[in-house]
Amino acid sequence: MKDFVDFLNINALFTDEERLVYQTVHDFVEKEVKPIIADYFEKGEFPLHLVKTMGGLGFLGSTLNEYGGAGLSNVAYGLINQELERGDSGLRSFVSVQSSLVIYPIYTFGSERQKEKYLPGLISGDLIGCFGLTEPDYGSNPGGMKTRAVKKGDRWILNGTKMWITNSSISDIAIIWAKTDDGIQGFIVERGMQGFSTPEIKHKLSLRASVTGEIVLEDVEVPEENRLPGAKGLKYPLMCLTQARYGIGWGAIGSAMDCYTTAVSYANERVQFDVPIARFQLVQKKLADMLTELTKAQLLAFHVGRLKDKGEHTHQMISMLKMNNVRIALNIARTARDILGANGISLEYPVIRHMVNLESVKTYEGTEDIHTLVLGQYITGFQAFNPFKK
Amino acid sequence: MNIMVFIKQVPDTETKIKIADDGKSIVEDGINWIVSPYDEFAIEEAVKTKENLGGEVTVVTMGPKRAESALRTALAMGCDKAIHLEDDAFEGADAYSTAKALAKVIEKHNPDLIFFGKQGVGNDNTQVGQLVAEMVGIGHIGTCIKLEIDGDTIRGEREIEGGRETVETKLPAIVTAQRGLNEPRYPNLRGIMKAKKKPLEKLTPADLGLSADEVGLAGAKTVYLSLELPPARQAGKKIEVEPEVAAKEIVEFLKNEAKVL
Ligand SMILES: Cc1cc2nc3c(=O)[nH]c(=O)nc-3n(C[C@H](O)[C@H](O)[C@H](O)COP(=O)(O)OP(=O)(O)OC[C@H]3O[C@@H](n4cnc5c(N)ncnc54)[C@H](O)[C@@H]3O)c2cc1C
Numbered sequence: 001m002k003d004f005v006d007f008l009n010i011n012a013l014f015t016d017e018e019r020l021v022y023q024t025v026h027d028f029v030e031k032e033v034k035p036i037i038a039d040y041f042e043k044g045e046f047p048l049h050l051v052k053t054m055g056g057l058g059f060l061g062s063t064l065n066e067y068g069g070a071g072l073s074n075v076a077y078g079l080i081n082q083e084l085e086r087g088d089s090g091l092r093s094f095v096s097v098q099s100s101l102v103i104y105p106i107y108t109f110g111s112e113r114q115k116e117k118y119l120p121g122l123i124s125g126d127l128i129g130c131f132g133l134t135e136p137d138y139g140s141n142p143g144g145m146k147t148r149a150v151k152k153g154d155r156w157i158l159n160g161t162k163m164w165i166t167n168s169s170i171s172d173i174a175i176i177w178a179k180t181d182d183g184i185q186g187f188i189v190e191r192g193m194q195g196f197s198t199p200e201i202k203h204k205l206s207l208r209a210s211v212t213g214e215i216v217l218e219d220v221e222v223p224e225e226n227r228l229p230g231a232k233g234l235k236y237p238l239m240c241l242t243q244a245r246y247g248i249g250w251g252a253i254g255s256a257m258d259c260y261t262t263a264v265s266y267a268n269e270r271v272q273f274d275v276p277i278a279r280f281q282l283v284q285k286k287l288a289d290m291l292t293e294l295t296k297a298q299l300l301a302f303h304v305g306r307l308k309d310k311g312e313h314t315h316q317m318i319s320m321l322k323m324n325n326v327r328i329a330l331n332i333a334r335t336a337r338d339i340l341g342a343n344g345i346s347l348e349y350p351v352i353r354h355m356v357n358l359e360s361v362k363t364y365e366g367t368e369d370i371h372t373l374v375l376g377q378y379i380t381g382f383q384a385f386n387p388f389k390k
Numbered sequence: 391m392n393i394m395v396f397i398k399q400v401p402d403t404e405t406k407i408k409i410a411d412d413g414k415s416i417v418e419d420g421i422n423w424i425v426s427p428y429d430e431f432a433i434e435e436a437v438k439t440k441e442n443l444g445g446e447v448t449v450v451t452m453g454p455k456r457a458e459s460a461l462r463t464a465l466a467m468g469c470d471k472a473i474h475l476e477d478d479a480f481e482g483a484d485a486y487s488t489a490k491a492l493a494k495v496i497e498k499h500n501p502d503l504i505f506f507g508k509q510g511v512g513n514d515n516t517q518v519g520q521l522v523a524e525m526v527g528i529g530h531i532g533t534c535i536k537l538e539i540d541g542d543t544i545r546g547e548r549e550i551e552g553g554r555e556t557v558e559t560k561l562p563a564i565v566t567a568q569r570g571l572n573e574p575r576y577p578n579l580r581g582i583m584k585a586k587k588k589p590l591e592k593l594t595p596a597d598l599g600l601s602a603d604e605v606g607l608a609g610a611k612t613v614y615l616s617l618e619l620p621p622a623r624q625a626g627k628k629i630e631v632e633p634e635v636a637a638k639e640i641v642e643f644l645k646n647e648a649k650v651l
Contacts (some may be wrong), residue, residue: 001422002402002404002424015584016459016462016586017462017582017583017585019459020459020462020463020466020577020582020585021579023463023577024577024578024579024582027576028576055577056578057576057579058578058579058580058581058582059579061578069580069582070578070579070580070582070583071580072579072583076579080579081397108461184417190454224523260570
């Protein structure tokens with residue numbers, strides 16, 4: 001497997017199909033993403049033209065066997081995320097949102113009519129979706145959300161504001177989570193519905209090649225047939241997040257790999273004191289730590305992936321995967337940044353871009369702290385993140 | 391239309407080649423194997439032709455077990471079925487004994503249109519497609535950069551020294567693909583999963599009516615005596631004097647040291 005950092009011969013564990021998926025997405029990223037991504041990052045623009053290509057190649061909703069999905073294993077889905085994030089976390093974010101936060105809930109909680117109406121377009125890339133859970137005052141604690149949906153005849157009236165929403169201003173549909181008399185429920189809100197607007201968030205210094213925005217809902221009337229019938233309660237949006245976090249656990253490996261390989265080749269070429277800096281013990285120590293952490297992260301992702309293929313995973317395992325892999329990826333990116341010296345801050349190299357991207361990845365989909373406390377609860381039985389709940 | 395495309399699995403073009411202890415072969419450990427880049431043009435043209443004119447594409451390779459993944463790639467790109475000439479006896483073939491085996495596949499299946507890459511990256515013989523055409527006794531268009539199909543006539547453009555020529559032949563015929571013929575597609579992920587279910591037939595020399603000593607190393611007309619890596623690049627030399635003196639020094643260097651003048 002070309003460019004696959006593989007200290008423990010992990011490639012032998014993949015199936016032929018998984019290796020081919022890797023090769024395809026890897027080639028796609030080398031040819032279509034790497035040459036342009038730094039410019040898009042600098043301009044603060046998402047490479048929208050890649051969406052249909054990715055849909056055409058089967059990158060979206062890829063674990064589904066129906067509606068045009070490729071029917072891939074969870075490990076293959078992980079490899080897609082890894083390779084896209086080797087390109088840029090922004091591209092991987094797009095695919096995570098589309099596949100895990102939009103296609104997954106419609107497929108899992110949606111009506112037949114909703115599936116037929118939206119899934120083929122979302123999978124081919126003709127439709128773009130977003131996922132509105134976070135609000136200005138409710139991030140780690142989404143259960144406190146203020147967005148309300150009130151039933152009126154055969155319609156629902158939605159009011160509220162969602163914040164930090166990936167893809168918001170480029171989306172055709174939004175999965176909006178809102179409180180009802182019957183608990184939190186999900187609604188498919190279509191662009192064009194009265195009172196629905198999506199102002200973009202500017203001045204980001206991270207994930208600049210990804211669109212992030214608000215969603216403002218002012219008396220938006222949504223027909224009952226757009227309510228997700230199979231989801232009542234906070235558990236359901238969290239199930240979506242478990243899917244997305246799994247992919248992020250793999251994605252982080254991609255940016256870590258890119259930073260690691262960039263640092264290794266830089267260290268071999270950069271000469272100081274008449275020798276390549278790779279000859280210095282301090283540099284070697286940094287590279288050795290990077291490879292060790294990267295390898296452990298790969299094994300964690302692979303093993304959780306195989307468990308997920310068998311339906312034997314738990315959400316705590318995925319918390320560990322997301323928390324650990326993003327943490328080590330961020331550390332690897334920072335160390336690579338250091339090894340590249342002044343070049344480490346230049347967009348001519350991918351390292352600083354990955355590094356600042358990973359700051360977002362650390363925060364979204366459950367911060368590192370929150371996942372730590374999920375594990376804390378698993379270990380001790382004490383729930384530490386909500387002081388008012390036993 | 392019954393289309394056949396012949397491909398070869400080769401080391402990734404970015405591989406750092408190491409020569410094995412026997413001095414005649416390369417170390418295969420750690421090599422990333424790919425479909426030879428010219429064969430990708432051949433696959434693309436075959437699949438495109440099928441999409442335009444209907445029919446079926448059979449992809450064929452001769453090679454060890456690992457070459458199966460090259461066939462899977464081609465199936466994922468849209469070929470319909472695969473044939474794998476896999477047998478120890480096929481090993482060590484040269485262009486001639488390769489062509490001999492492949493020609494039998496054509497005689498067995500009678501395809502209308504046959505594609506090869508213009509050469510297999512690595513050995514770079516640039517012979518197999520043409521040899522097969524001779525052995526089967528059909529026409530061929532070599533190093534083709536543009537192809538038109540009109541009933542049972544095909545017209546191909548080829549780049550020649552200082553220009554282009556257009557040649558025509560009747561089907562069945564062989565076309566060897568050159569860069570520029572098309573832009574090969576990525577194997578689509580849906581295609582990869584479907585490829586798993588497409589038929590892959592294994593053939594031995596006996597299945598082709600050949601004996602073991604007609605194929606592979608035994609049937610080869612040429613043998614490798616030795617392999618050598620290109621000489622390591624020497625450190626450059628800087629000449630930092632006025633242009634007139636520099637010109638003289640360069641001529642001296644080319645004459646006496648590089649010995650090319
Ligand atoms: C680029 C980007 C894209 C995003 N995309 C989406 C999207 O598509 N859809 C969506 O719904 N959301 C999205 N988000 C929002 C993201 O999920 C939230 O930012 C995240 O959940 C954290 O919420 P917060 O920012 O409000 O931080 P807060 O919850 O305010 O947290 C601030 C700090 O306090 C810590 N903290 C909070 N509570 C606890 C506790 N109980 N114990 C210990 N520490 C705690 C956190 O770990 C963190 O360090 C996105 C965010 C970003 C940056």
